[in-house]
Amino acid sequence: METNVLVENGETLECVYAKPHTLTDTPMHYCPGCGHGVVHKVLMETIEELGIAENTVGVAPVGCSVFAYMYMNVDMQEAAHGRASAAATGIRRMLPDKYVFSYQGDGDLAAIGTAETIHTVNRGENILMVFINNGIYGMTGGQMAPTSLSGMVTSTTPYGRDTSLIGYPLKITELLAQLPGAYYVARHSVHTPNAVRKLKKAFRSSFQFQKEKKGTCFIEVVSNCPSGWKMTPLEANEWMEKNMFPYYPIGDIKVPKEMK
Amino acid sequence: MITGTVVVATEICKGCELCIASCPQESLALSTSINRKGYRYAQLVQHNCTGCMNCALVCPDSAITVYRQPKAAKHAAAAVLNAQTA
Amino acid sequence: MFHIEHDSTPKLMKGNEALAESAIRAGMQGYFGYPITPQSEILEYLTEQVPKRSKSVVLQAESEVASINMIYGAAGAGARVMTSSSSPGISLMQEGISYIACAELPCLLVNVQRGGPGLGTIQPSQGDYFQATKGGGHGDYHIVVLAPSSVQEMADFVFEGFRLAEAYRIPSMILADGALGQMMEKVYLPKEGSLPYSEHPWATTGKPASRERNFITSLHMEPEKMEEVNLHLQDKYRQLKKEERFELSAVNDADIILVAFGLTARICNKARELAAEKGLKVGVIRPVTLYPFPYDIIASHAAPNRIFLTVEMNAGQMVEDVRLAVNGRSPVYFKGRTGGMIPNPEEILLEIEALAEKHSLHNQTVR
Numbered sequence: 001m002e003t004n005v006l007v008e009n010g011e012t013l014e015c016v017y018a019k020p021h022t023l024t025d026t027p028m029h030y031c032p033g034c035g036h037g038v039v040h041k042v043l044m045e046t047i048e049e050l051g052i053a054e055n056t057v058g059v060a061p062v063g064c065s066v067f068a069y070m071y072m073n074v075d076m077q078e079a080a081h082g083r084a085s086a087a088a089t090g091i092r093r094m095l096p097d098k099y100v101f102s103y104q105g106d107g108d109l110a111a112i113g114t115a116e117t118i119h120t121v122n123r124g125e126n127i128l129m130v131f132i133n134n135g136i137y138g139m140t141g142g143q144m145a146p147t148s149l150s151g152m153v154t155s156t157t158p159y160g161r162d163t164s165l166i167g168y169p170l171k172i173t174e175l176l177a178q179l180p181g182a183y184y185v186a187r188h189s190v191h192t193p194n195a196v197r198k199l200k201k202a203f204r205s206s207f208q209f210q211k212e213k214k215g216t217c218f219i220e221v222v223s224n225c226p227s228g229w230k231m232t233p234l235e236a237n238e239w240m241e242k243n244m245f246p247y248y249p250i251g252d253i254k255v256p257k258e259m260k
Numbered sequence: 261m262i263t264g265t266v267v268v269a270t271e272i273c274k275g276c277e278l279c280i281a282s283c284p285q286e287s288l289a290l291s292t293s294i295n296r297k298g299y300r301y302a303q304l305v306q307h308n309c310t311g312c313m314n315c316a317l318v319c320p321d322s323a324i325t326v327y328r329q330p331k332a333a334k335h336a337a338a339a340v341l342n343a344q345t346a
Numbered sequence: 347m348f349h350i351e352h353d354s355t356p357k358l359m360k361g362n363e364a365l366a367e368s369a370i371r372a373g374m375q376g377y378f379g380y381p382i383t384p385q386s387e388i389l390e391y392l393t394e395q396v397p398k399r400s401k402s403v404v405l406q407a408e409s410e411v412a413s414i415n416m417i418y419g420a421a422g423a424g425a426r427v428m429t430s431s432s433s434p435g436i437s438l439m440q441e442g443i444s445y446i447a448c449a450e451l452p453c454l455l456v457n458v459q460r461g462g463p464g465l466g467t468i469q470p471s472q473g474d475y476f477q478a479t480k481g482g483g484h485g486d487y488h489i490v491v492l493a494p495s496s497v498q499e500m501a502d503f504v505f506e507g508f509r510l511a512e513a514y515r516i517p518s519m520i521l522a523d524g525a526l527g528q529m530m531e532k533v534y535l536p537k538e539g540s541l542p543y544s545e546h547p548w549a550t551t552g553k554p555a556s557r558e559r560n561f562i563t564s565l566h567m568e569p570e571k572m573e574e575v576n577l578h579l580q581d582k583y584r585q586l587k588k589e590e591r592f593e594l595s596a597v598n599d600a601d602i603i604l605v606a607f608g609l610t611a612r613i614c615n616k617a618r619e620l621a622a623e624k625g626l627k628v629g630v631i632r633p634v635t636l637y638p639f640p641y642d643i644i645a646s647h648a649a650p651n652r653i654f655l656t657v658e659m660n661a662g663q664m665v666e667d668v669r670l671a672v673n674g675r676s677p678v679y680f681k682g683r684t685g686g687m688i689p690n691p692e693e694i695l696l697e698i699e700a701l702a703e704k705h706s707l708h709n710q711t712v713r
Contacts, residue, residue: 006265008327013264013311013328014331015266015325015327016311017313017317017324018326020322027272027403028291028320028321030274030320030321031274032276033274033276033278033320035279036320037319037321037322040317040319043318043404054553056552056553059335069563074559075550075552075560076560077418077419077550077561078564080445083412083418086354086407086412086413086416086418086419087415087416087419088419089378089429090378090411090416090418090419091550093403094375094403094420094423094424104696115409117410136669149298159540173516191278192282193282193313193314193317194320196318197317205545210327222513233278234278234358237278238652
């Protein structure tokens, strides 16, 4: 429970960082070190700082973050697997002046939801789409995802992903960036304090663009899955930097003129 | 003279160590005792925290609250120091 | 019974278009759909008319899967929304419908049935009765099912469907068929704007400081909670029983009672007239709500020396519910056509005559 000041050894210290009020008190079920918790925090912090919590509706996916609606203290809907962007479309079309975001993992967005994902961006739906890419299906026990890397060992690729048999890791974000409906597309991470700060800037810009009704803002976060990758959180982040980042480079992919 | 400190919600902390790795002062380490969930939790082991917020930024469970000396007090303290060394 | 105000002058309209027109008049706020024969006119009519007449959103989605999930989102945001499709597309929507039923969201679904199974044919059928009334998607749930048998009812049931959906927080389905969708008849359209909106405090519209957040979900991990949800849904379905509707024609004296819904009921009524000319006493029970199914009225007419003949455009679906209602007190026969074939009154009459012969029903007083 944060207080505004803390007195320690006679010194009065002021609080400079605390959990945002837009996150509920429910302890998160995510594995230790999982990026979901960080992204939830950054997203909710942004919403709190922009003062839009009362006018925001979010859509949670199926996957580890199926429980996102338990942690985000805004009106939320739980969508069927893959359909978060369709549900978000329904909400956006009915509530044209509110803030709408969808939050999905790699299976939800790039496997079962591929059609909805592409068409939502193609329509230029005025929403923020958050895409958490950790190259694996965590919730169901660590199976291959469309974004799993070549050679990556998962529970359904025990000998490593053989691209000649089952295809290549899907760079869905680059595909979507080509659509005219995609207004702002970027790829971030949350493994260092600086990365976290940059993601927050990206979310801030996205909500601003949403206010200006510019179209779809698509933010991918390359993240870890310590449990699925069978590593400690620190090892996972190291592995992610070494292996995921070269294939999924961090940075802006499609940037509107006013951001350049 | 403390410039900053952190308060860790020890029952929320999952001992992921991301904060420990992010601290430029190496002020944090895992406890030897465990919380109710069986995790060793992060705690301050040095008194050199600057309140830089790095740890809180990377914490997936928002378990860290950061406190820092207010700017005015900092300037006053610096002035005292300058006076002493002058 | 719910009273609908109608225009005083009729129009000659195609079923699909009368339905779409009625949706605009009912103050529909969103339509998300996908083309499929024989109901694409609904989407087409709305894309043409709505921009001139209302602020409703009309969106052609990328698939029926997307459509039903847009409905979920929009209904969750408290809007009056509708989608339509035909049999194969309705199959695609089953997952979404299960979610909507569990999350207790009101919405109107329209199934303009075609012959199946599989890709089937574009000709009419009633092959989706089981799918509509017994669930269709996974889990223990039901939706309201209304079976129109005229273009007038295609229009009226839009109002009725929205009203029931919103009163009970349940999906309502208009179970029509390709013939009803395509045929043209005189229709007195419901008056525009005569279906008021109500407040939906549960909707996700952005959480003001004055309330806790709303969330729309069908996920309840603890079995105790999931059971509670199920018991609540079952209770709701019991409440729905008072919305049962049916139509009776000449049943009191009848030796043979035809049970049929939708288009087939009209054909049966013609067969009834033909049979009367031949001195046979035939009646018709037409369930109008297929869920809640009017078991009691059918049961009350079961008696020795009376027989039931269920006529459907399928291989025998509603007949099972008729058998349940009759509960062995009378013989229940079935006549069906499948694959998009429509029975004609003459062939039903032949069946009636054969049964009358078999049961020696000529010149016999019943009971």
